[in-house]
Amino acid sequence: MRKLPLHPGARGLDDDCAILEIGNETLILTHDMMAEGTHFQEGGDLADAAWKLVAVNLSDLASKGAEPIGLLLGHSLGSGDERFLEGLYEALSAHDVPLLGGDTIKTTGKRAFGLTAIGRASHTPVPSRCGAQIGDQLYVTGLLGCAMLGFEGDPEHLAAYNRPTPRLIEGQALAPHVSAMMDISDGLMLDTFRMASASEVSIAIDSALVPVASNKRRNECMRWGEDYELLFTLPLETEPPVDCMRIGTVEPQGFAPLIFDSNPVVNPEGLGYQH
Ligand SMILES: Nc1ncnc2c1ncn2[C@@H]1O[C@H](COP(=O)(O)OP(=O)(O)OP(=O)(O)O)[C@@H](O)[C@H]1O
Ligand SMILES: Cc1ncc(C[n+]2csc(CCOP(=O)(O)O)c2C)c(N)n1
Ligand SMILES: [Mg+2]
Structure with missing residues (x-):
């Protein structure tokens, strides 16, 4: 994937998030997915899956010192969707972050959920994985x-x-x-x-x-x-x-x-x- 045309803010796809400078603002963006059978079990409580989907994305924002602005959700429909929405509500409230939008689809076979988290840098330069110095x-x-x-x-x-x-x-x-x-x-x-x-x-x-x-x-x-x-x-x-x-x-x-x-x-x- 590193051979694809990369934005300088992609940091060579070697960091937790992408960094986008627009005017005086610095946006911090990340996307993480969860798949049935790998990240959550079929028949498990989807409220937990929804919470975790939010938490793992916000964790990437946290690692760059970002304040969350909002989330975009990719949802595949299926059983347990009411619980998914309950868990999502709890996670959005607990972390005081609103939904911006997303997409909902029907699938055959295993389900997957995706989430894009958008934040604002609380400090620039935005911390990276690559700055560790000898003696630190x-x-x-x-x-x-x-x-x-x-x-x-x-x-x-x-x-x-x-x-x-x-x-x-x-x-x-x-x-x-x-x-x-x-x-x-x-x-x-x-x-x-x-x-x-x-x-x-x-x-x-x-x-x-x-x-x-x-x-x-x-x-x-x-x-x-x-x-x-x-x-x-x-x-x-x-x-x-x-x-x-x-x-x-x-x-x-x-x-x-x-x-x-x-x-x-x-x-x-x-x-x-x-x-
Ligand atoms: N399908 C993809 N397309 C573009 N970039 C990708 C893709 N998959 C991963 N990356 C990029 O590779 C880098 C490392 O991704 P990775 O998912 O390992 O990081 P992470 O989100 O911190 O970890 P985790 O998924 O374990 O929480 C990130 O910059 C990410 O944006
Ligand atoms: C049986 C079993 N063995 C190992 C693990 C550990 N594990 C699964 S997903 C993940 C983090 C990142 O996922 P991704 O990078 O795919 O987003 C980790 C550490 C587990 N949950 N269950
Ligand atoms: Mg990370």
Whole structure:
């Protein structure tokens, strides 16, 4: 896809969102889809699917420090649509973001939902994945692995899987300070690997510092994904303005983008959820 004619705001299709400067405004745009059987189960509660569709898109906006403006929904009709609308209502109200429009279709076979989220930059330059500098410190918000435990049925963590919270407030507080920022959708290890590659540095993670939901399953918590927390780098002297943990350090680019507990990791395979 990178061979297609790309807008400069597409950031080479290597970032969470596209950035569009129009006059004095900077718009931030993203689109994420969910498919039956992959992202939500047939017969499951579509209120949760609708909430999650909104949350995962707002999470990409959050990772660029955007304030949401509105959403465009691509909806395929089917059973459970009333619940879908209830979940959508709850998500729009909870995040104070209105619907702008969309499209509704009939389908045969599996259903898919798409959502385009449009936001306004709260700070320019808009944080990217590619700005991590040697000597910066790596941080993460929240606790990783909650979504995995929720998916497995742990009642304490069901909401983390079904109803994730996009870190919009944190993203806006961080945007003026970070050298790089992204959300973690595919697992800490894989997403850190991507940030390091985009920034042309190596990033060293100290796994003992990573806040995880299950100490026994620390490794899985760092790989499973769907936690929608923020991953970011700050200069050494900058105090983080939000609740977060320091988990690593940015180093000069070596042969491996990721250094995990002093071990170089060259191959992204197996680091996280790959689509
Ligand atoms: N079909 C597509 N057409 C154009 N650009 C795409 C397409 N699929 C992905 N991209 C672009 O590739 C980049 C990475 O996409 P990806 O979906 O991995 O990021 P994400 O939204 O942060 O992650 P996730 O989908 O796991 O939440 C983004 O810039 C995205 O716009
Ligand atoms: C059985 C099972 N194994 C793994 C996962 C993890 N997973 C699925 S979708 C996704 C995030 C991004 O999706 P996309 O990039 O397609 O939008 C992740 C991390 C899961 N939910 N269920
Ligand atoms: Mg993202």
